[in-house]
Amino acid sequence: MINLASDNVVGASREILDAIAAANMAPEASYGADRFSREAEARLSQIFERDVKMFLVATGTAANSLALAAFTPPWGAVFCHEESHIADDECGAPEMFTAGAKLVGIRGFAGKFSADDLEHTIKRFPRGVVKAVQPSLVSLSQVTECGTLYSLDEIKAVAAVARRYDIGVHMDGARFANALISIGCTPAELTWKAGVDVLSFGATKNGCLACEAVIFFDPAKAAHFEFRRKRSGHTLSKGRLFGAQMLAYLEKDLWLANARHANAMAKHLSEGFANIAGVRMPWKSEANEVFAIMPKRMADALSKAKIFAAPWYTHSISMPSGEQVKDNESFLRFVTSFATKADEIETVLKTARAA
Numbered sequence: 001m002i003n004l005a006s007d008n009v010v011g012a013s014r015e016i017l018d019a020i021a022a023a024n025m026a027p028e029a030s031y032g033a034d035r036f037s038r039e040a041e042a043r044l045s046q047i048f049e050r051d052v053k054m055f056l057v058a059t060g061t062a063a064n065s066l067a068l069a070a071f072t073p074p075w076g077a078v079f080c081h082e083e084s085h086i087a088d089d090e091c092g093a094p095e096m097f098t099a100g101a102k103l104v105g106i107r108g109f110a111g112k113f114s115a116d117d118l119e120h121t122i123k124r125f126p127r128g129v130v131k132a133v134q135p136s137l138v139s140l141s142q143v144t145e146c147g148t149l150y151s152l153d154e155i156k157a158v159a160a161v162a163r164r165y166d167i168g169v170h171m172d173g174a175r176f177a178n179a180l181i182s183i184g185c186t187p188a189e190l191t192w193k194a195g196v197d198v199l200s201f202g203a204t205k206n207g208c209l210a211c212e213a214v215i216f217f218d219p220a221k222a223a224h225f226e227f228r229r230k231r232s233g234h235t236l237s238k239g240r241l242f243g244a245q246m247l248a249y250l251e252k253d254l255w256l257a258n259a260r261h262a263n264a265m266a267k268h269l270s271e272g273f274a275n276i277a278g279v280r281m282p283w284k285s286e287a288n289e290v291f292a293i294m295p296k297r298m299a300d301a302l303s304k305a306k307i308f309a310a311p312w313y314t315h316s317i318s319m320p321s322g323e324q325v326k327d328n329e330s331f332l333r334f335v336t337s338f339a340t341k342a343d344e345i346e347t348v349l350k351t352a353r354a355a
């Protein structure tokens with residue numbers, strides 16, 4: 001079996017499991033005060049080239065929802081792509097943890113919106129007008145839901161609009177490492193130097209077992225976060241379980257090596273698909289995801305060979321104009337991970353070619 005439905009269908013890197021085992025027995029401070037969590041925060045401050053505040057949680061949904069809640073009142077508006085993870089895939093958790101703030105979706109090709117799109121949307125919600133939710137925050141996904149990336153200039157342009165309207169900038173970095181490797185800049189350049197205030201720093205999909213960090217680039221903004229995390233049930237009494245994972249994830253650049261490998265596998269797959277007649281890729285594969293429209297016959301051959309991908313939304317508003325998945329076609333998402341093997345990609349391509 002080859003399962004490329006997502007990057008969370010595999011378990012954790014050996015180094016992560018070993019670190020959890022090694023952190024097991026010695027007495028350690030509880031509720032996030034353990035030395036692993038403290039060292040991970042210090043390490044992230046080095047990596048991001050400034051003093052950050054870091055809070056570890058178990059899921060990306062918790063990281064996103066709590067990060068948004070730190071920046072918006074219940075009467076606030078959070079601007080995001082209409083098909084973003086916070087809008088479509090978190091079961092209303094952002095609305096719940098913000099005590100009812102409104103997510104305002106913005107349309108755009110390939111999972112992205114532009115600075116102009118953001119400005120037009122913000123203008124619908126005038127400051128001080130009591131009947132309008134008040135602009136509070138914009139959230140960008142990097143990597144996007146379509147496997148694409150915002151360039152540094154695009155992030156800066158969005159952040160400039162956010163500054164002009166005095167709202168915060170959140171980045172959903174569930175696949176932050178994959179984006180970083182692909183763009184080839186520093187973590188600081190991809191975040192606070194481009195105007196990002198708070199980052200959901202994903203680790204689970206890239207080799208951890210269950211661990212994500214909320215990273216604040218301005219510690220003052222994190223003032224009440226410890227209370228929010230506790231109320232959400234994400235403050236572990238044996239906090240070392242998170243701390244040991246995050247520290248091992250950063251140690252010896254495991255996070256970068258894992259993402260580099262996953263991206264290389266996706267590149268191999270997308271280059272292969274590009275040379276198979278009948279396969280179309282609506283979005284450029286820019287990190288570790290490949291989206292392919294293919295004849296149903298080919299998709300059936302893959303599943304018969306026990307090669308699994310995720311059926312994707314055929315009516316996504318992020319599709320290029322004119323693109324349509326026909327009745328005799330399937331639309332599939334393939335996601336590579338640190339555990340994907342080159343010969344698995346070869347098998348996928350060989351099976352597709354034969355069909």
Ligand SMILES: *Cc1c(COP(=O)(O)O)cnc(C)c1O
Pocket residue numbers: 058059060061062064085086141143144145172174175204205
């Ligand atoms: C996977 C993912 C998350 C986190 O999801 P959880 O299942 O809650 O861990 C957040 N944002 C994006 C873009 C994702 O792909």
